[in-house]
Amino acid sequence: MYSRPFGGGLSCGEASSPKVLKCYRVSFSGEIGVKAPATRRELEDLGVQTLLSRAEALGIPLRVEREGGRLRVELPGEHERLLRTHPGLGRITELLEPSAEELLSPPFWEELLPPRPFTFVVYVPSIRSRESFSRLLHLKGRLLEILRDLARRHLSYWDNHPPEHLEIHLEGRERNLLLLLRPRRGLGGLPVGSGERVLLLFSGGPDSLLAAVRLLSRGQEVALVFFDDEVPGRAEKVKTAARELAYFLPRARVEFFRVAFREVQELIGEKVPRRERCFFCKACMLLIADEVARREGFSAVATGEILGEQASQTLPALLFTVRASKTYPFRPLLGYTKEEVFRDLAELGLSAAARRNLPPCPFVPDHPRTRPRSRPEKVLHLWPEIQKRVKSIGREILSYGG
Structure with missing residues (x-):
């Protein structure tokens, strides 16, 4: 039911039926991050092993691969709870890779935005390349204009509940953009099996x-x-x-x-x-x-x-x-x-x-x-x-x- 290998050849088998997978960037808990390198790697590997084991037992299609000290995880969006409730994971964020044209397209955002009124904030990380940083700031400025316009339109759906807050992070890679949405807090702590x-x-x-x-x-x-x-x-x-x-x-x-x-x-x-x-x-x-x-x-x-x-x-x-x-x-x-x-x-x-x-x-x-x-x-x-x-x-x- 599962595909992509993790680490040194860990894998979960083959997908039994095609499903639309949603992509997430997942960080380990801060508690794991401050451990000595060997201990940290051991806890990270255990956290992934238990995640794969849970997904297999629950029948959830899952793909996991390392990206530096974090994970790139793909699974059906309706099973996001699996990530948010997994011991050892600290932060779960939706990950998309749009082109610049898609990023600045209102229809692209209409599919991502809540139907109700919303507030928003857009972050761009500080990076060494001045050219890339300037490009991201330019895209951020244009994106803010689009989001302001869409936010005004959504005011017609006003109800008696607080508006949803949308946190957006925009990162640049050599060939593509990374769009990170709605960071959520994970369960944190340590993976099951690291204790008694x-x-x-x-x-x-x-x-x-x-x-x-x-x-x-x-x-x-x-x-x-x-x-x-x-x-x-x-x-x-x-x-x-x-x-x-x-x-x-x-x-x-x-x-x-x-x-x-x-x-x-x-x-x-x-x-x-x-x-x-x-x-x-x-x-x-x-x-x-x-x-x-x-x-x-x-x-x-x-x-x-x-x-x-x-x-x-x-x-x-x-x-x-x-x-x-x-x-x-x-x-x-x-x-x-x-x-x-x-x-x-x-x-x-x-x-x-x-x-x-x-x-x-x-x-x-x-x-x-x-x-x-x-x-x-x-x-x-x-x-x-x-x-x-x-x-x-x-x-x-x-x-x-x-």
């Missing part, structure tokens, strides 16, 4: 979705562990969320562990103060997740907790669960606000997944405490009995769209 394996407590809600993506953008290979309370409909909704998350992983699939947790919750309901159930429940989740992580070769456990968002996520509550479980999880969203979570998920294309209603937990008390009164050691006293109540821990691989 992390097991994330996964509820299918917005916080755990974003926590998974944030860990991926730090180069970690993420797997999910779901604690099933057997409420009708929950498991399928959580699996649906996990499959949507698989879009971001190199092979578009995610390792998914399911813990039969209902009997543990029933035991907690019998043995601990009603208003403190959530503290003990979370501590037990961390203990079980830590055991799964050790058994399966994960380096760490992570959660999507946000400081102060829920009664079980106050600072005293978080300290209780850590001391009770002797587990020190990563919490990539600890300082987030809920507004920031939904904003970031919208940028990632996960708005619908984030707003999917999940059934409430039947064991949550009406008025949970925010500050534990029980001693953390009580969890460890209950641990032998808790282990007997975990009847099964299943493992499966979930694929995007599967």
